Amino acid sequence: MTNLLIADADAETRLKIRNYADPREFLIDEASDGISAIKLFRRKEYDLIALDVFLPELDGLNVCRQIRKVSAVPVVFLTAKSREFDRLAGFEAGGDDYIVKPFYVSELFARIHAILNRCRGTQKRILLSVDGLSVNLNSRSVWTDDIQVFLTPKEYDLLVFLMQNPNRALSRDAILSNVWGEEFNGTDRTVDTHIRTLRDSIRPYGNHILTVWGIGYKFER
Missing domain, CATH: 1.10.10.10 (Winged helix-like DNA-binding domain superfamily/Winged helix DNA-binding domain)
Structure with missing residues (x-):
């Protein structure tokens, strides 16, 4: 079973992701703000984290920086910003991929599967x-x-x-x-x-x- 953390301020986006995910393959936790995302990350080991850049309380870039201090878990940024500068900021914060809103949920999961297949077996349990x-x-x-x-x-x-x-x-x-x-x-x-x-x-x-x-x-x- 694959553990995903979906941190997005938009409840509809989180619902779409949850409804698309195969429950036989994915266990999904949700956070609506950055502080909640950090708290969940501390409690549980995730295989991948999807982060909205514009999270309240603590934005996605800073959440990713906090995660990178202790973990190499794959992070996919979700954001409405598509400029080169914004994409580079996401990668510099430690993100592994960047998908621009609005997006097809099927594309998001295609990227998730690609990242997990690439990383599987290479991450140490920390x-x-x-x-x-x-x-x-x-x-x-x-x-x-x-x-x-x-x-x-x-x-x-x-x-x-x-x-x-x-x-x-x-x-x-x-x-x-x-x-x-x-x-x-x-x-x-x-x-x-x-x-x-x-x-x-x-x-x-x-x-x-x-x-x-x-x-x-x-x-x-």
């Missing part, structure tokens, strides 16, 4: 997310809903290890080996202490970290 909890591996930032959470380095490494191995029962020894390293001389109770503080730090999503009695812990998606 965002781990479940519900409102997200971890950006590039910036080492953690978010619960729209609030950034500041973890200790070991809490962060522990969270990433658990989230990268979802639904797997991980022993304390395996966690120690992968998070603290083979040379660690402490006891496995170190894991218990860090799990407890980590759960508290990422509330209300700490309940995704489950205790597996007699073994260790697992992160349940």
Whole structure:
């Protein structure tokens, strides 16, 4: 399934895009302003983002610049401006393509498919997310809903290890080996202490970290 974020101030444009998309192929989230687009981007990993240049609150060019600080996700600009200067501004902000309004939705999806086919397999997964909890591996930032959470380095490494191995029962020894390293001389109770503080730090999503009695812990998606 392909995750798309459509950020456009015009509700009719968003509706046309949603109605055209094959629901068996695309899951679509919508934003009507730039701030909402950034919030959605932080919560979820997208395969492609379509951005209206003239978004309220924060315009599409600035949204793209913020995205480019942490992600190489493909961005297609949607805009009524067709001058060379405007197109260049979109590409300089980090856009991958530029389509002028009014446009045929079929053309938009042809471009989307072309970009996805070209990029497929080349993008590294840099965002781990479940519900409102997200971890950006590039910036080492953690978010619960729209609030950034500041973890200790070991809490962060522990969270990433658990989230990268979802639904797997991980022993304390395996966690120690992968998070603290083979040379660690402490006891496995170190894991218990860090799990407890980590759960508290990422509330209300700490309940995704489950205790597996007699073994260790697992992160349940």
